Amino acid sequence: MIMLKGIPSILPPDLLKIMMEMGHGDEIVISDGNFPAANFAQRLIRCDGRNVPELLDSILKFFPLDPYVDAPVALMQVVPGDSVETPIWDVYKKIINIHEPKYNKIENIERFAFYERAKKAYAVIATGEKALYANIIIKKGVVIE
Secondary structure (H helix, E strand, O other): OOOOOOOOOOOOHHHHHHHHHOOOOOEEEEEOOOOOHHHHOOOEEEEOOOOHHHHHHHHHOOOOEOOOOOOOEEEEOOOOOOOOOOOHHHHHHHHHHHHOOOOOOEEEEOHHHHHHHHHHOOEEEEEOOOOOOOOEEEEEOOOOO
16 A cells, blocks of 8 residues: 555555656556566566556556657557457547647557567556456656656
């Protein structure tokens, strides 16, 4: 439990520390329950009882998206031939638009390219998200106050 004002209790202390350590251009993966997070993570944060949208919303309250890239957000695209629906992506778009109405472009990345990018990410957050293709990468921007 975080005992500070204004910080959502959903954000564990190790995640707050990681977000503070990250610099401009560093990426963090918020992964669904099927993602091989422990296999790919340089730094692993476990949030097994949480889902991706609630974490994304809480993180973006403090985490600026990078305005200097074409797309500061990346999703794992559905494998061709897989008939999976991805309504969770619409939820992500709404959350991102609330926090970053200007720098909110999203790109879709082929599954194995997503895995390679995840290996280079600063950290991976493993969630208990049950939706398929719910993995998301966000790139940190600069804090301007």
